[in-house]
Amino acid sequence: MKKYAIIVAGGSGLRMGTALPKQFLPVAGKPVLWHSLNTFLSAWKDLGIILVLPSAHQNTGQAIVNTTSDPTRIRITVGGDTRFHSVKNGLALIHETSIVFVHDAVRCLITTDLIHRCYEKALDKGNAIPAIQPIDTLRIETPAGNQPLDRDKVRIIQTPQTFHSEIIQKAFEQAYDASFTDEASVVEKLGIPIQLTEGESTNIKITRPLDLLLAEKILAANNPS
Template sequence: MEKYAVVVAGGSGLRMGTTIPKQFLLVRDKPLLWYTLNAFLDSFADMQIILVLPEQHIQTGQDILRSTYDPDRIWMTVGGETRFHSVRNGLQHIKKHSIVFVHDGVRCLLTPQLIRRCYDAAVDKGNAIPATTAVDTIRIDTVNGNEQIDRNKVRIIQTPQTFFSDIIINAFEQDFHESFTDEASVVERLGVKINLIEGESTNIKITRPLDLLIAEKVLEEREMGL
């Protein structure tokens, strides 16, 4: 089956305290986005990637694209006002029945193995959303203050969120709603049951300076085969 990854990379460097967008920050002399793109290229020989970037960063994206080992399988499009609109712009380039992965460009530590597991589960059940179990004590705000909830029932959602193309393309024909925080929430609004699979503890979203140090260590250990 055809495979497309819509990689959305529209973040800023505000929480990093930098003027450089997060996806272009360097880890081990490579931009975060470079690792993300190569993970998808490594996952399947027929994977096609649609990279969605803000218009002002298209040239930088082109430079990173050309530095991957198979740039012919990647093309680019311009993002929109919100993540929802950026994903919609990427989906417009998919014309064939396929499996579609939507991924945060700054989750640069995902592995080809996770991508393949998402694919297998989506083929079987129509969608696959990687998630991990909460390890901290969880409390929720209530009208009376706050209360503890069972952390074993809490799932931390990751990407790539993976769907049959007809499901996700149809879902993104809806008008934007403020409750759309990820692709699963868009699809779920149409009444589709969301299927969670086990994610990866290292598949973090690079947001803070500490995350860069974690990414550096994880990538170093992978290079050493640890």
């Protein structure tokens, strides 16, 4: 089946404390975004990428695209006011039955193994959401104070959130709701059960300066010179 990856790169870099959005910061000598794009390009030769960027950074994004392994498979579109609207803009460019990955551009340590695992489960079950179990003790704030959570029953959600195109395109016909924090929450509102699949502890989201250091170390370990 045809495959598309919608890579959302709308971050502002506020928590990173930099003027340049985090998706454009260098890690291991290349922009964060470059790593994400190249991994998806290497997953399958027939996979197409739709890169969603803020209007102010279209030229920067195109310059990075031009340095990837196959720029011809990447299209750029403009993001919206929210993640929901950005993904919707990306979905508007998909006109055939396919499996659709939606991925945070700043999860630049994504592996082809995880991409393939999500694809196989979405092909079988309609969707696949990578998730990992937390290792820290968790507590939740309540009106009475706070209380512990059973971490064995809690999962940390990652991307690529992966769906059959008919499911995700129908879901994004809904009106925007503030409860839509990710694609799974949009699909779930249709009454479709969400299927979790095992994520990867290294599939971190680059948000703080420390994350860049971790990403450098992980990439160096995976690609020894």
